[in-house]
Every structure is written in C-alpha cells, then in structure tokens.
Amino acid sequence: MANHKSALKRARQNDIRRLRNKSIRTRVKNVVKDVRQALADQSGPDAAAELNTAKSAIDKAAKKGVIHPNTAARKISRLTKQVNAARK
Numbered sequence: 001m002a003n004h005k006s007a008l009k010r011a012r013q014n015d016i017r018r019l020r021n022k023s024i025r026t027r028v029k030n031v032v033k034d035v036r037q038a039l040a041d042q043s044g045p046d047a048a049a050e051l052n053t054a055k056s057a058i059d060k061a062a063k064k065g066v067i068h069p070n071t072a073a074r075k076i077s078r079l080t081k082q083v084n085a086a087r088k
Contacts (some may be wrong), residue, residue: 024066028075031057039086051083063070 002008031054038047053075062072 021066024061027057028061039082044087045087047083051079054079
C-alpha cells in the first residue's frame with residue numbers, strides 16, 4: 001500500500017479510473033454482442049440499428065482512451081462487414 005500523500009491520492013484516482021474504464025469496456029462488449037445477436041436472428045433492420053448504437057459506443061470508448069483507436073476501428077469495420085453481408 002502507498003505511504004506518501006501523493007501516492008495515496010494516485011491510488012484513489014487509479015481505482016476510480018479503473019471502475020470507469022471497466023463499465024465503458026463492458027458497454028462495448030454488450031453492444032457488440034447485441035449486433036451479433038441481431039445478425040443471428042436474421043433481422044436486418046434491427047442489426048443496422050444496433051450497429052449504429054455500437055459504432056457510437058465504440059467511438060466514445062476510443063475517444064476516452066479506454067480502448068486503442070485502432071482497436072475501435074477494427075471492431076467497427078468487422079461489425080459493418082458482417083451487417084453488410086447479412087443484407088445481401
């Protein structure tokens with residue numbers, strides 16, 4: 001455990017950030033799962049709507065630094081490709 005005043009504060013900040021990042025990361029996982037579930041149910045319009053929600057959540061996570069921008073781009077690209085393939 002930290003002993004110095006500044007180290008104690010840093011530990012508190014890290015705990016708060018860890019919990020915030022965890023909730024954002026979980027949100028990303030859930031929206032991706034929702035898109036894949038809509039694709040599995042063969043509901044094209046639902047999948048497209050879920051994709052827009054997923055894009056927004058993934059971009060916000062990348063903007064906040066929770067996930068790397070390239071990871072966000074990769075996730076969005078793969079989901080978009082799956083939705084477009086299902087529309088055909």
